[in-house]
Amino acid sequence: MTPMASLARATHGELLALAAGGDQSAWNELVERFSQMVWSIARSFRLDDATAKDVSQTVWLRLVENIQRIDDPERLPGWLATTCRREALRVKGMRDRVVPTDFQYDVADESPSLEAMLVEDEEAREVVIAFGSLSEECQQLLRLLTTDPPLSYEEVSEIIDRPIGSLGPTRARCVERLKAALLARISGAGSDSLDSGDDAQ
Amino acid sequence: MTESTPQHDEMLVSLIQQGLKDSDRPPADVTAFAKAVFSWRTINAELAWVSYDLPNEEMSPDE
Numbered sequence: 001m002t003p004m005a006s007l008a009r010a011t012h013g014e015l016l017a018l019a020a021g022g023d024q025s026a027w028n029e030l031v032e033r034f035s036q037m038v039w040s041i042a043r044s045f046r047l048d049d050a051t052a053k054d055v056s057q058t059v060w061l062r063l064v065e066n067i068q069r070i071d072d073p074e075r076l077p078g079w080l081a082t083t084c085r086r087e088a089l090r091v092k093g094m095r096d097r098v099v100p101t102d103f104q105y106d107v108a109d110e111s112p113s114l115e116a117m118l119v120e121d122e123e124a125r126e127v128v129i130a131f132g133s134l135s136e137e138c139q140q141l142l143r144l145l146t147t148d149p150p151l152s153y154e155e156v157s158e159i160i161d162r163p164i165g166s167l168g169p170t171r172a173r174c175v176e177r178l179k180a181a182l183l184a185r186i187s188g189a190g191s192d193s194l195d196s197g198d199d200a201q
Numbered sequence: 202m203t204e205s206t207p208q209h210d211e212m213l214v215s216l217i218q219q220g221l222k223d224s225d226r227p228p229a230d231v232t233a234f235a236k237a238v239f240s241w242r243t244i245n246a247e248l249a250w251v252s253y254d255l256p257n258e259e260m261s262p263d264e
Contacts, residue, residue, distance in 0.1 A: 019239070027239040035235055039227035053231050060235040064242045121219060128220035143225075146218035175210050178217070 013073030020067045030076075031060070038084050039045045041159065044140040045088040055087045062087075078155045085159045095096065120197040139176035145171060 007029040008013065015033075015044050018026030042052040062083050070079060131139065144156045145167075157164040 024236075024239055028236050031232060031235040033257075035227045035232050036222070036225065039231065040221065040225050043225060047230070053228065056227065056231050057234050057238070060238050061241070064238050121223075123215045124220035124223070127213065127216040128224055131217055131220070142214070142217055143221060145215060148218070148222060172210070175213060178213060179210075183212075186238060197235060 010076065012076040015065065016073040016076060030063075033149065034080055036079065037149060038080055040147045041081055041084040042088055042157075044143040045085075045092055046136055046140075046156070047088060051091055052138065055084060055091060058087045059084045069083075077149055077151060081151055081155050081159055094198055124139060126185060127178070127182060130178055130185055133181045134174060135179055138170075138177055141167070141170060142174055142178070 007018075007026060010018070010029070012030075012033070015026045015030050016049070019030060022194060035056070038056050039052065042059075045055075059080060063080065070076065088195040131142065133141070140160060141156070144151055146161060151159070153164050153167050156169060162170075
């Protein structure tokens with residue numbers, strides 16, 4: 001059993017090597033480090049909670065099965081992200097074979113989700129409520145670009161199957177949409193006035 | 202929020218990050234499963250051992 005303090009400072013590769021040798025505490029540290037990222041990726045595919053749970057659990061199972069075969073341990077975040085994407089698309093494909101072909105920036109829903117109500121910081125809560133009104137594509141992109149630990153643009157590009165060069169401009173447009181939604185909430189104008197914005201280029 | 206500068210945008214993105222961190226926590230049973238699944242890493246070896254033993258035991262009475 002490795003001391004917890006040293007595990008917290010260990011690199012992903014060191015943890016993976018310890019876990020591959022049978023160290024449960026190193027494995028637990030990997031789970032603590034990446035479970036939120038895996039969950040965020042699964043949720044970014046708009047899966048319901050039960051399906052997102054199945055996807056997350058499958059990802060961890062795949063890691064256990066392949067723990068001796070990860071070629072580059074320091075690229076573990078990318079491996080987890082790719083595995084999660086494949087599994088999410090597999091289950092999503094079984095239910096719904098229609099895949100959007102382009103980003104949409106329209107406002108989908110302005111009602112606050114239960115999840116948003118869990119945010120303690122008032123300012124962040126307002127942002128999350130406004131975030132919930134963005135299109136699925138914007139939500140997915142912003143979710144993937146704000147994971148902890150962070151994913152690289154290359155990894156995000158692979159997850160959403162978009163050219164890496166399109167991510168920056170799309171992120172900027174989604175942030176503009178978010179600002180408009182937030183402004184509409186703050187001013188109490190509702191989402192009806194959003195279509196007049198000049199950011200949907 | 203009416204001004205639009207790169208600093209404001211980054212502040213907004215960090216607020217999303219903070220908000221999603223709270224609202225998007227993985228359920229406790231997902232994390233518990235992920236930790237527990239570690240004990241399955243030896244399952245193949247154990248199954249191989251069992252399947253190796255079974256025929257030997259089944260053969261014993263006939264011998």
